[in-house]
Amino acid sequence: FFFTMALMSRVMAVVLLVVATAWASSDQCPIxxxxxxxxGGSMAPDNFTTATPEACCILCNERAACVxxxxxxxxxxxxxxxxxxxxxxxxxxxxxxxxxxxxxxxxPPPPPPPPPAPPGAKNVLFIxxxxxxxxxxxxxxxxxxxxxxxxxxxxxxxFAHAYVQFAYCAPSRNSFMSGRRPDATKVYNFNNDFRxxxxxxxxxxxPEHFKKNGYLVTGxxxxxxxxxxANFDQPRSWSEVGPEGQPWPYWDSPGxxxxxxxxxxxxxxxxxxxxxxFCLTTPEPGKYLLDESVTNVVLDRLGDAIANFKKTxxxxxxxMGTHRPHxxxxxxxxxxxxxxEDVPEAVHKQWPADVPHIGFHDCAEMSxxxxxxxxxxxxxxxxxxSGHQSLMRRAYYGCLGYADNLxxxxxxxxxxxxxxxxxxxxxxxxxxxxxxxxxxxxxxxTLELGTRIPMLFRAPWITTARGVVTQALAEAVDLxxxxxxxxxxxxxxxxxxxxxxxxxxxPVMKDPxxxxxxxxxxxxxxxxxxxxxxxxxxxxxxxxxRTVAWENMADCHWTDRLYIDFMGYRMRTANMSITQWSKxxxxxxxxxxxxxxxxxxxxxxxxxxxAPAAFDDxxxxxxxxxxxxxxxxxxxxxxLKDEVAKWHTPWPLSPKTIS
Numbered sequence: 001f002f003f004t005m006a007l008m009s010r011v012m013a014v015v016l017l018v019v020a021t022a023w024a025s026s027d028q029c030p031i032x033x034x035x036x037x038x039x040g041g042s043m044a045p046d047n048f049t050t051a052t053p054e055a056c057c058i059l060c061n062e063r064a065a066c067v068x069x070x071x072x073x074x075x076x077x078x079x080x081x082x083x084x085x086x087x088x089x090x091x092x093x094x095x096x097x098x099x100x101x102x103x104x105x106x107x108p109p110p111p112p113p114p115p116p117a118p119p120g121a122k123n124v125l126f127i128x129x130x131x132x133x134x135x136x137x138x139x140x141x142x143x144x145x146x147x148x149x150x151x152x153x154x155x156x157x158x159f160a161h162a163y164v165q166f167a168y169c170a171p172s173r174n175s176f177m178s179g180r181r182p183d184a185t186k187v188y189n190f191n192n193d194f195r196x197x198x199x200x201x202x203x204x205x206x207p208e209h210f211k212k213n214g215y216l217v218t219g220x221x222x223x224x225x226x227x228x229x230a231n232f233d234q235p236r237s238w239s240e241v242g243p244e245g246q247p248w249p250y251w252d253s254p255g256x257x258x259x260x261x262x263x264x265x266x267x268x269x270x271x272x273x274x275x276x277x278f279c280l281t282t283p284e285p286g287k288y289l290l291d292e293s294v295t296n297v298v299l300d301r302l303g304d305a306i307a308n309f310k311k312t313x314x315x316x317x318x319x320m321g322t323h324r325p326h327x328x329x330x331x332x333x334x335x336x337x338x339x340x341e342d343v344p345e346a347v348h349k350q351w352p353a354d355v356p357h358i359g360f361h362d363c364a365e366m367s368x369x370x371x372x373x374x375x376x377x378x379x380x381x382x383x384x385x386s387g388h389q390s391l392m393r394r395a396y397y398g399c400l401g402y403a404d405n406l407x408x409x410x411x412x413x414x415x416x417x418x419x420x421x422x423x424x425x426x427x428x429x430x431x432x433x434x435x436x437x438x439x440x441x442x443x444x445x446t447l448e449l450g451t452r453i454p455m456l457f458r459a460p461w462i463t464t465a466r467g468v469v470t471q472a473l474a475e476a477v478d479l480x481x482x483x484x485x486x487x488x489x490x491x492x493x494x495x496x497x498x499x500x501x502x503x504x505x506x507p508v509m510k511d512p513x514x515x516x517x518x519x520x521x522x523x524x525x526x527x528x529x530x531x532x533x534x535x536x537x538x539x540x541x542x543x544x545x546r547t548v549a550w551e552n553m554a555d556c557h558w559t560d561r562l563y564i565d566f567m568g569y570r571m572r573t574a575n576m577s578i579t580q581w582s583k584x585x586x587x588x589x590x591x592x593x594x595x596x597x598x599x600x601x602x603x604x605x606x607x608x609x610x611a612p613a614a615f616d617d618x619x620x621x622x623x624x625x626x627x628x629x630x631x632x633x634x635x636x637x638x639x640l641k642d643e644v645a646k647w648h649t650p651w652p653l654s655p656k657t658i659s
Contacts, residue, residue, distance in 0.1 A: 048078040053103075056080075060105045070102040117214035117315050122459070122487045123423040124210065124317040125302070125410060129403050130169065130222055130326040131443065132429035134162075134454040136400065138469075140611035143394070145338045145401040148408030149456065152425060156458030157465040157509055160609025162474040163521040163572055167431040167443040167450040168555070169326075170225040172476065176428075177224055177233075178205050179480030181501040181522070184649045186589055188526050188564060189557050191536055193228035198651075204496035206480050207237040210317040212496075213489050216243065216305050219319030220251050220297035222326075243308035248301065252321070254293045258300075262287035267333045271391070277366055278329035278395040280336050289330065291322045295406045299413060306417045315487070320410055325399035325433075327365050335405065336398035343397065345389040346436040347616040354622040356598025357550040358527050358566060358581050363442030364542035364555070389436045396435060421460045424486045428476060429453040437615060444525065444555050446570040446579045446600075448619050451523040452609075457509065459486050465509035471608065472516030473572065478502035499649050521572040522643055526564045527553040527581070534563035562586035566597060571640040575605045577619070578636040589651045593641055599624045601633050 050056045053071035056078035060066040066080045136146040138153040139160075166172045166182050174187040178194040180203070185194040194200040204212060211217040217239045224232045232238070232250045242248045253260070266279040281289065288296065298320045305316035324331060351360045407427070414420040432450045434440035443450050455474055459465060481504040484491055491497055503517045530548045532540040539546070541554030556564050563586055570579040581598035582591040601623040607614055623629045 046080045046082075048080070049076045050078040051076060053078075057103060057105065066105060068103055068105055114212050114214045118488050120488055121213070121215075121315045123305075123309065123315045123419060124215075124483055124487055125414065125423055125425045126207075126219070126223075126317065126319045126483065127321075127407055127410070127425070127427040128173075128221075128223055128319070129322045129407075129427070129429050130324070131431070131433050132322075132325055132400065132403065132454060133433040133435075133449065134160075134429070134452060134609070135397065135611065135615075136404070136454060139454065139609070140614070141397070142611075143339055143343050144397050145335070146404040148404045148411055149427060149454070151408075152411060152427060152456050152458055153469075154467050155460070156425065156456055156467075157512060158469045159455040159457075159474045159505075159508075160469055160471055161521070161572070161574075162428070162453050162455035162476070163451045163523055164429075164431045164453055164476045165523055167445055167523065167525055169222075169430055170228050172430045173223070173225045174228060175501075176206070176430075176476040176479050178203055179477060179500045179502060181477055181499075181647045182524060183589070183644070183647055184499040184501060186561065186651070187228070188561050188567075189555075189559060190225075190228060191558065192561060193230070195229040195233065200499075202495040203498060204492040205233060205237050206483070207317060207319060208233070209480070209484065209489065209492055209496075210487070211237065211239060212492070214314065216308060216314050216316045217318075218242070218248050218250070218301045218305065218316075219321070220254060220301070221291070221294035221319070221321030222252055222323050223319045223321040224252075226252050242301065242304050243312075243314075244304075251294075251297060253290060254297045258288075258293050258297050260288050260290045260293040262289045262292070264289075264330055273388075273391075275392065275395070277327055277392070278399070279331075280333040280395075280398075281330060283332050283334075289332075291324050291403065291406055294320070294322065295409055298410055302410060302413055303417070306413070306419050309419065317487075318410075320407065322403045322406060324403050325396060329395050329399040331399050331402035335402040336395060338401055339394045339397045341394070343390045343393040344612070345393070347612075348620050349389070349436055349439060351439045352620055352622060355600055356581060356622075358553055358598050359445060359447070359568065359579070359600065360438075360551055360553075361440060361442065361444050361555065362543055362552055363440065363444055366441040392441075393435050396433075424483060425456075425458040426479065426483060427454065427456040428479065430476075435615075438619075446523055446525050446568045448572075448577065448602075448604075449615065450525075451570065451572075457482070457486070457505070459509065462486075462506075462509050464512060468512045469609075470508055470512040470516075471574070472505075472508045472512070472514070473518050473521045473574065474505055474508070474516075475502060475518075475521050478505050482506060501647055519573060520639065520643055522647070523570045523572075525568050525570075526556040526559075526584070527566045527568065528556040528559045528563075529565050530554050532556075532559055532563060532565060534560040536560070561589065567591050568598075569640060569644050570600075571636065571643060572604075573636070575603065575607075576632070576636060577602045577604060578633065578640055580637065580640065590648055591644070599633075599637075601626075601629060601636070 056069045056071045060069045060080050065082050068081045070079045135141040135144055137144050137150045164172045165175045170190050171182050171187045174185045174194045175182055186199050207217050234250050238250045267282050268274050302318045414423050431443045432452045433443050434449045481502050485504045485506045507517050528540045530546050535558040537558035540559045541557045564584045566581055567584045568579050568581040579600040580596050583595040585592050602619040604618055607618050
């Protein structure tokens with residue numbers, strides 16, 4: 001199924017190497033019209049204006065650090081690059097009309113090899129799935145058909161209470177892939193990334209840490225969010241070539257010969273109604289959907305990494321990021337059919353009337369027809385929504401099973417090739433997801449269902465972490481130190497290790513029923529007025545409803561971080577959660593605690609993280625203002641403010657006048 005293109009990839013690698021060699025020159029620039037897909041590179045200054053591509057070439061030749069250039073005729077922009085990966089070699093579309101002139105000027109000397117990995121260093125298979133809430137079979141969701149992740153949990157440790165630091169893709173991934181919290185990365189939406197000069201240009205990111213320690217580091221799929229950081233942090237985070245010298249570009253969406261090519265025609269047979277948010281496909285031999293293409297690349301490179309490990313002893317770090325179950329839920333019909341009909345609907349379908357309306361969100365990804373209230377707590381109308389929620393939940397659970405199936409191929413390869421016992425495996429979702437609970441169909445909240453994620457680890461040599469469930473609190477930012485310790489690596493020091501925000505969970509793995517390593521978990525989320533004018537796109541967020549009201553706040557996806565209106569900070573303890581929504585100080589990038597606009601307080605006594613109770617029985621009544629909880633609320637608010645202050649890092653830019 002997944003190895004039919006392996007030979008093609010080897011042929012393509014040879015062709016690319018031959019072309020790249022033909023272009024390299026120490027004294028001249030062959031100017032070609034070709035597709036140059038790379039972006040980024042670091043050289044100061046690296047952007048100029050020149051009249052011709054030949055003049056741009058001369059500028060590159062004059063700078064020893066420059067290996068190539070990309071010229072944009074429309075703006076006379078000359079962009080100098082310090083990495084070969086930023087200037088793609090000739091492709092079959094070399095003479096395609098509209099492509100930019102670019103060229104390689106010289107082949108730079110190879111960087112000094114990293115030191116060898118420490119003796120006994122373990123391999124790592126690092127798996128992330130987008131929008132994958134903790135709804136596998138082992139989390140108690142009997143409707144889910146997830147045998148591979150359930151098998152991983154049966155041989156590893158399952159964290160029942162693991163939380164992300166931000167409940168949507170780009171900020172969350174910037175956080176756990178860098179190992180820093182959002183108030184260190186200063187990434188609150190799609191506009192920024194942790195590699196910017198004023199934050200983490202010199203930080204050592206998670207995969208980069210393994211690369212610097214002598215690992216072969218590769219993978220495919222959605223690990224970094226596309227564009228933030230640029231070019232998926234190549235070449236810093238990823239090995240540029242494989243064990244045989246073949247080019248190994250990092251692909252979120254694989255390129256030739258692995259590109260997706262399957263039909264996305266929808267099989268609607270027997271469905272009571274069709275819905276634009278999911279599409280059940282019919283597989284064809286030799287045709288692949290996006291995540292199947294990702295899996296092909298992962299298996300191809302994992303196979304090479306395993307062979308190289310056996311031959312040379314060099315350990316590997318291989319990442320796999322599935323795009324599904326992110327909307328739209330496009331996957332083969334067979335996985336939908338495996339989920340039983342009549343999936344139970346959410347118990348609490350309305351937004352609780354006593355919860356601040358700023359917390360509610362009319363999500364852009366799935367809105368309008370799925371909402372039976374405007375945030376005021378009005379229940380659904382049976383006349384226009386009866387049975388719809390059950391079908392949508394069935395479609396989501398089917399998509400979980402599809403992602404599980406793809407992950408299973410990578411897990412099987414570890415076992416089939418004899419490296420299972422020397423490989424750490426981790427699996428997380430990048431945030432939670434509401435499936436109709438509280439009248440929401442998305443992530444983008446500070447509630448338990450928006451912030452809680454599945455988290456699994458398997459390290460076979462830790463016998464106390466086999467087939468166990470722990471109630472210890474964990475955070476996505478803990479992935480960096482946990483994987484490092486499991487693999488046998490020391491954390492980076494100096495600028496590379498500055499502001500790391502997590503704690504290793506290895507002590508929990510050694511004592512799963514013990515007190516854990518932390519007693520709180522933090523998350524945050526912004527809200528902006530729909531008439532906020534400080535944004536990079538056409539609107540402050542992606543919502544369809546542009547009403548300016550507390551019940552229709554924007555998610556701030558495109559709002560300048562200096563002009564975010566509000567930030568909600570949430571703290572989860574073993575048996576409580578508290579959130580304060582406050583006005584945002586854009587000059588200091590921190591909350592104005594003295595100006596709250598909403599407080600939420602919930603009990604989680606009896607919440608063991610298992611379905612169905614964990615999804616239905618909690619955070620339905622806001623205890624803020626309840627005299628019986630007044631002392632506890634005051635204590636938790638004080639602790640919340642202390643914890644946020646502890647992780648807030650200096651903001652080095654000059655203050656900007658906020659208007």
